[in-house]
Amino acid sequence: MNSKTKLIHCGRGDQNTEVRSVNPTLMRASTILFKDHATWQKYKELRKTERVLSYGARGTATNFELEKLICTLEGGYRAQLFPTGLAALAMVLLNYASKDAHFLITDAIYGPVRTICELFLEKIGVKIDFLKADASDVEEKIKPNTKLILCESPGSILYEIIDLPKLCKVAHAHNIPVAIDNTYSSGYFLNPLEFGVDISVIAATKYLSGHSDVTMGIVVVNEKEWKNFDKLPEVLGFTTSPDDAYLVLRGMRTLDVRMRAHEKNADEIVEFLQTRKEIKTIFYPKLKSHPNHEIFMRDHKGANGMITIEFTEDFSKDDAIKFADKLEYFSIGASWGGYESLATVTTPPRTIADLSKRGPFVRFHIGLEDTKDLIADLTQAFDSIKK
Structure with a gap:
């Protein structure tokens, strides 16, 4: 089954x-009732290995359908829902944390x-050590006590x-599991488990939901x-609303259409940005000038709506802020992946790379508006800070 068809039928x-009904039913529940004690015990045992109703905090039928859909897309064994993307990342780290353990990030x-x-x-x-953003130094930084490698590709902001x-x-040669923040591709433009990754984390807040709600x-x-990933969330009280699961399921039915529309719009905006003398660097993986562009094109089925620009040395951070404030169709706000365009002045957090002499940077999320309007908006904002 093609991924487009999976989105519709799974x-x-x-x-x-x-x-x-066309859509799975919305099941709200905290207490689950059993006909007798034996049945209760049976389901408590079954839940160790299967998705079964046992208690609302462990998921309802609505949650389970979302888990099944994302597992089908990603080719995973099991999935677990969390209230935020950051909570999901934290759980991955906690699952491997122990005294004297070593993580590479x-x-x-x-x-x-x-x-x-x-x-x-x-x-x-x-103990935490950071790798280069492209993980090219991983072999030299692995230690005997390295328990996890956590990566993000494409990386955050740049x-x-x-x-x-x-x-x-390299990691598996040392029996080290690899986890990835796969929010950029959202289980659709990249399926990292196919490339050997053990754990894929997605902020469903972004493209899976698609509506910023x-x-x-x-x-x-x-x-x-999979061991422990279904135990720690229960012990720590992590749970996810079935209403939210329903909304994400609904959003995912149009994931292909939306992501390809975001990509098309981003391509057109990048073409425009290449004409602007105010810009020193455009960060967009589909550009041939982007570092490791050939790897991106080899492994990914597409790009999303994220673009970051670096202004030339003639412009200060105050200029970048003035530029962002002048925009009308690009709102200022955290997150991305919704239908709307966003712009944020930012300094990418880095430990290995020194960005102190770079920038200023503005990160765009290209929404689903008409690109002619977005280009006109960007043009007037650039003109407002001309030197």
Whole structure:
């Protein structure tokens, strides 16, 4: 089944019933009732290995349909829902955390992950080292106690590209699991488990939902690494609303159409940005000038709506802020992946790379508006800061 067809036909409940609704039903529940004690015990045992109703905090039928759909897309063994993408990333780290453990994290990881490391992991004795954003130095930084490699590709804000098959080959030679933040491709333009990755994390807040009205994270795991991923969330009280699961399911039915529209619009905006003398660098993986462009084109089925620009040395951060404030169709706001265009002045958080002499940077999310309007908006904003 093609991925486009999977989006439409998977995660829709039992399709063998004589009469059913198009969409899976929304099941809200905390308490689940059992006909007798033996049945209760049976389902408590079954839930160790299967998706079954046992208690609302462990998911309802609606949650399970979303887990099935994302597993089908990603080729995973099981999936677990979390209230936010950051919670999902935190759970991956916690699952491998122990005193004197060593983690390797790529430099382009989502910024708040650094805070998890500083506020919690380092306090319990986990040693953190950062890799280059493209993970090219992984072999020299692996230690005997390395328990996890967490990466992001394309990387956060500057979209650095990792050769995932190469990274996984090195990691697995040392029996180290590899996890990736796959939010950029959202389980659709890249399926990292096909390249050897063990754990894929997606912020469903972004493209899976697609409408900027849900926060959610999803962890998709292969069979080898599934252990404990269904236990820690329950112990720590992580749960996800079935209403949110329903909204993400609904959003995913149009994921292909939306992501390809975002990509088409981004392509057109990049073509325009290449004409602007105010810009020193355009960060967009489809550009031949983008580092590791050939790896991106080899492994990915497309790009999303994310573009970052670096202004020339003639412009200050204040100029960049003035530029962003002048925009009318690009709103200022955190997150991305919704239908709307966004612009944020930002400094990419990096530990290995020194960006202190670079920038200023503006990150765009290209929405679904008419690109003629977006280009006109960008033009007037650039003109407002002309030197």
